[in-house]
Amino acid sequence: MDWNSAFIDFNEYLLLEKGLSQNTQLAYIRDLNKLRIFAELHNESNPCLIDKFFMQDFVYDFAKKTKSDKSQARLISSLKAFFNFLQIEDRREDNPVELIESPKIGLRLPDTLSHSEIEKIISTIDLSMPEGTRNRTIIETLYGCGLRVSELVNLKLSDLFFEENFIRVIGKGDKQRLVPISDWTIKYITIYKETVRSHQNIKPKNEDILFLNRRGGKLTREMIFIIVKDAAERAGICKKVSPHTFRHSFATVLLKNGADLRSIQQMLGHESITTTEIYTHLDKQQLRDAIEKYHPFYRKNLE
Known part of the structure; x- marks a missing residue:
């Protein structure tokens, strides 16, 4: 078995049996390509013949080049999944990565x-x-x-059900969910649709795409x-801001305001x-305020 056929079969396995999204599949293949490049440099053309000592050398080489514990842990996870797949398919009897430990990753609270x-x-x-109208609507x-x-x-x-104040979202693994949408956000989507999108020449197969x-x-x-x-840079925000930052902020503000x-x-x-x-993180002042308000010993001191 060569690398190309192994990757094709593994990708089908991730899609059909694991139900993973395309982005997750691509992340696995990107990690495995690192192994393939390393293997080809050492004349290893068959992933079914790689042993645990070779894998130890590869992981060690990757760790020297990449200081990030998170990247190393993700790589090892991808490798274990790949060789586990080869075992399931009876292409190998063992998983050469099974005993390689991932680095410990501490809890990293997301920026909000x-x-x-x-x-x-x-x-x-x-x-x-x-x-500008579109970009504002995207952030909203x-x-x-x-x-x-x-x-x-x-x-x-x-996917927009504005009369019911819901949108349908296709998430990871093509799983659907309904998400509430406020009148405020509906207002800006409507403005974008009526003043910008309606005047565009839309490419075929994109007629139903919102943005x-x-x-x-x-x-x-x-x-x-x-x-x-x-x-974010124009606004002078010093934090590292990405689209995911707004997702973190969404969850955090809901939790702080009492959502379960x-x-x-x-x-x-x-x-x-x-x-x-992970969104249950609270700053020290919030914790202090909570215990002073609700713990009987603190309340007794106030009386």
């Missing part, structure tokens, strides 16, 4: 933006340009609905990153509640 920071970012957008939708960037670029007109580029085609993920980054974790989990499309629990 305050409501005033988001308003500051929006205020920098030039609304005299058609792209990211923050107002907590969407992933892939969900945003794939949002369709047929379009200047040529009437579907926006890319990369373009959304550029739009967000440029707006299960509801937030459903809106974000998290498969596990443990993923949503």
